[in-house]
Amino acid sequence: MSDIRSQALMCRDAAPLLAALDTNAKRALLQGMATALEASTAAILDANARDMQQAAAKGVQGAMLDRLRLDALRVAGIAQALREVAALPDPVGVVTRRETRPNGITIERVRIPLGVVLMFYEARPNVTADAAALCLMAGNAVILRGGSEAIHSNRAIAAALHEALRAHDIPEAAVTLVEDLSRETMIELLQLSDIVDLAIPRGGAGLIRFVTEHARVPVIKHYQGVCHLYVDRSADLALALNLLIDGKTSRPGVCNALETLLVHRDVAKDFLPRAAQALHERGTTLLGDAATQALVPAARAATEDDYAAEFLDLIIAVRVVDSLDEAIAHIRRFSSDHTEVIATNDDAAAATFVQSLRSAVVMVNASSRFSDGGQLGLGAEIGISTTRLHAYGPMGAESLTVERFVVRGEGQVRHPESRIG
Numbered sequence: 001m002s003d004i005r006s007q008a009l010m011c012r013d014a015a016p017l018l019a020a021l022d023t024n025a026k027r028a029l030l031q032g033m034a035t036a037l038e039a040s041t042a043a044i045l046d047a048n049a050r051d052m053q054q055a056a057a058k059g060v061q062g063a064m065l066d067r068l069r070l071d072a073l074r075v076a077g078i079a080q081a082l083r084e085v086a087a088l089p090d091p092v093g094v095v096t097r098r099e100t101r102p103n104g105i106t107i108e109r110v111r112i113p114l115g116v117v118l119m120f121y122e123a124r125p126n127v128t129a130d131a132a133a134l135c136l137m138a139g140n141a142v143i144l145r146g147g148s149e150a151i152h153s154n155r156a157i158a159a160a161l162h163e164a165l166r167a168h169d170i171p172e173a174a175v176t177l178v179e180d181l182s183r184e185t186m187i188e189l190l191q192l193s194d195i196v197d198l199a200i201p202r203g204g205a206g207l208i209r210f211v212t213e214h215a216r217v218p219v220i221k222h223y224q225g226v227c228h229l230y231v232d233r234s235a236d237l238a239l240a241l242n243l244l245i246d247g248k249t250s251r252p253g254v255c256n257a258l259e260t261l262l263v264h265r266d267v268a269k270d271f272l273p274r275a276a277q278a279l280h281e282r283g284t285t286l287l288g289d290a291a292t293q294a295l296v297p298a299a300r301a302a303t304e305d306d307y308a309a310e311f312l313d314l315i316i317a318v319r320v321v322d323s324l325d326e327a328i329a330h331i332r333r334f335s336s337d338h339t340e341v342i343a344t345n346d347d348a349a350a351a352t353f354v355q356s357l358r359s360a361v362v363m364v365n366a367s368s369r370f371s372d373g374g375q376l377g378l379g380a381e382i383g384i385s386t387t388r389l390h391a392y393g394p395m396g397a398e399s400l401t402v403e404r405f406v407v408r409g410e411g412q413v414r415h416p417e418s419r420i421g
Contacts, residue, residue, distance in 0.1 A: 004180065004188050008143060008195045010173035012116050015141040018174055019113045023090040025168070030086035030133055032164035034079040037129060040160040041075045047156035048125065055123070055149050063253025063312040068123040068149055078129045078157075081380040085133040088378070091398040092139045105409040111401040113139030115197040118189055119382070120145050120211055122203035125153035130380040131200075132161055132175045138400035143196070145178040145189065147203070155179070183210075190215040200395075202383045220391060222383035224310040225255030226336040227368045230327040230353070232344035233264040237271050239365060240343035244275055247341065247368040249282040253312045255384060256339055256371040260307055261318045262327045265291070268320045272296055284314040291320035307334045324349050328356045335359055337386045339371040360386055360393035 021029070037044070048070040055068055097109040117140050121127040128144055135142035146154040158177040165172050178185065190199060193216045201211040202222045212219050229247055231240045247258035263271055268291065276286055276296040286292070287302035299318065306317040307330070321327045331340055339361040342353040350364045361371040361384075371394065373381020378396025385391045391399035 002188065004178065004185050005192065005195075007173070007176050007178065008116070008189070008192050010171070011141045011143050011176040012195050014171045014174040015113070015115050015139075017170060018136060018141055019092070019139040021139065026090065026137055026139075027086040029136060029164060029168045029170065030082050032167055033129070033133065033161050034082040034086070036160040036164045037075065037079045037082070037157065040156065040163075041072055044075055044153065044156040044160070045070060045072065047152035048150075050152045051125075051150050058149075060123070060149060064123045064149070066251075066253045068125065068153070070125060070153060074126070078126050081126075081130055081374060082133045084374065085137050085380050085397065088137065088397060090137070091401045096403055103412050105407055105412050108406040108408070109403045110406050111398070112404055114400055114402060116141050116143065116195055117382075117400060118143045118145070118192075118196045118199040118217065120186070120199065120201040120203065120207060122147035122207060123149040124202065125150045125157055127202060127382075128154045128157040128177070129161065131382050134380055134382045134395075134397045135400055136174070137397040140197075140400055141174045141176070143176045143178060143189065145181070145186065148181050151179065151181065186210070187214045190217060193217050198400075200383050218389070219387070220383070220385045220389055220395070221387045222255075223338075223386040224336040225257065225338040225384070226259050226308060226310050226334060227256060227339040227341070227371070228260045228262060228331050228335065229258050229341045229343065229368065230262040230321075230324075230331070231264060231267060231271055232324060232327075232342060232346060232349050233266040234346040234349065235264075235267065235271075235343040236345060237267060237274070240271065241275055241278060243341060243343055243365070243367050245278055245282065248279065248316050249284060249314065250369055252284075252314050254369075255310075256368050257312070258316060258341070258368050259309060259311055260330075260334065261316055262321050262330060263292075263318070264324075264327070265320050265322050268292075268295060272318070272320075279316065282314070284316060286316060286318055288318040289320060292318045295320075310336070324352060328353065331357060331359075338384060339363065339368045341366065341368050360384060 091111050094111045100106050119131045162172045196217045199219045201208045272295045286299040287306045288299035293299050302317050337359045340359045341363040354362050373394040381394045
C-alpha cells in the first residue's frame, strides 16, 4: 500500500468521528483552532518569509506573490474567519423539506456530510485554514495539497490546526496536509474514488485542467474570474465609477476583480474619459475597441483574446456597446460564469440583466468584490464554484453537505397484496 493511500485511509477513518460531533463541539474545535493560529503567528510569519524569499528567487511576482504573502494582520484575519465559520448555523442534520404522502409515509430531505474532501490549491496559505474550518463545520475530513510556493506556510498553519485537534481528542488525520508535492502523488490522490468524495481545485487554469483530466472522483471547478461591469445608459455615473475603481484596483490579483468594462454608447462620452483618468491615476492600463480609443486616445487596442482574459493585474479591457442586449451577448460569449455587475437606475434593465445571465453571482449596483464567501455571509469560502453541480458560486459549509432522503412510516408497503397473513 502506498504512503499516500495510507494517509488518505486514515483521513477517511476520521470522517465518521467528525460527522458525529454536535454543533457545540464543532464550534469549540474551530474556536480552538483560531486561538492556536494566533498563538503561532510568529512561527507562521517566519515560515512565510522563507516561502516569500524562495518565490522571489524563482521570479514569482504580481498576483501570486500577493496571495502568498502573510503578515500579522492577515494571520489575524485567517483566525477571525475561523471564528466566523464557528458562529454559522450548523448545516448538518438540517431538514430542508418535509412532506407526508397520501399513504401516510413522511419524507424528509436532510443534510449530511460529504465524507472526505480533497483540496488542491496554489500560493494561498490562508486556504489551509479556511478549507479545514469549512470542512470540519460540515462534518467532513479533508486532505489538503497546497502548492510548493507555500509549503513552509502551510506546514506552520497545519501544525497550529493539529494542536487544536489534539486538544479536542480528534485525530490529526482529520486535517491531512500532503507534503509530497509530486505530480505522481497528485494523480494518485485523484484516483482514490473509494476514499475521496469530492475534489476541489483552487488555482490557475493549468491546475484545474490537470485535476479534471486525471480525476476519477467528482470535481467542482473554481475556474477563471473574467468578471464584467456594464454601465447602462441610465446609470448614476458617479456610482458606476466607484464600482469600477473598487472592482478593478482595490485588489487586482483576486478572482472577483473586474477584467472587462462595457459602457453604453449613450453615456460613453461622459463616462469613459472620467473613468480613464481615475484608472490612470491608479496605474491601470486600458485596452479598448475603436470607440473607446476615440474617446480615450491613451487606450491601447484590445484583441478578442483580451476580452476573454483574466489579467489579475492593473489592466482592463473596455468596449462600447449600443444596447443592454449587446452587453449581455458580449458577457455570454466571454464570461467565465463567475461574477457580473450592472450599474443602472432602470429596474427593468436590471431585471433583464439578472435573468439573462447564468453566472454564479450577478450584482446590481454593487462591487464585484462582494463576490466572496465572507462578504456574502458564509464566514469563509472553500472556493467559488463555476461548475453547475450541487454547489454554484461561493461555497461555504452548507455547500460541503448533500441532501439525502429519510423516510418515516408505520409499516406501509408499496404493494398491499404482498402482505402475509
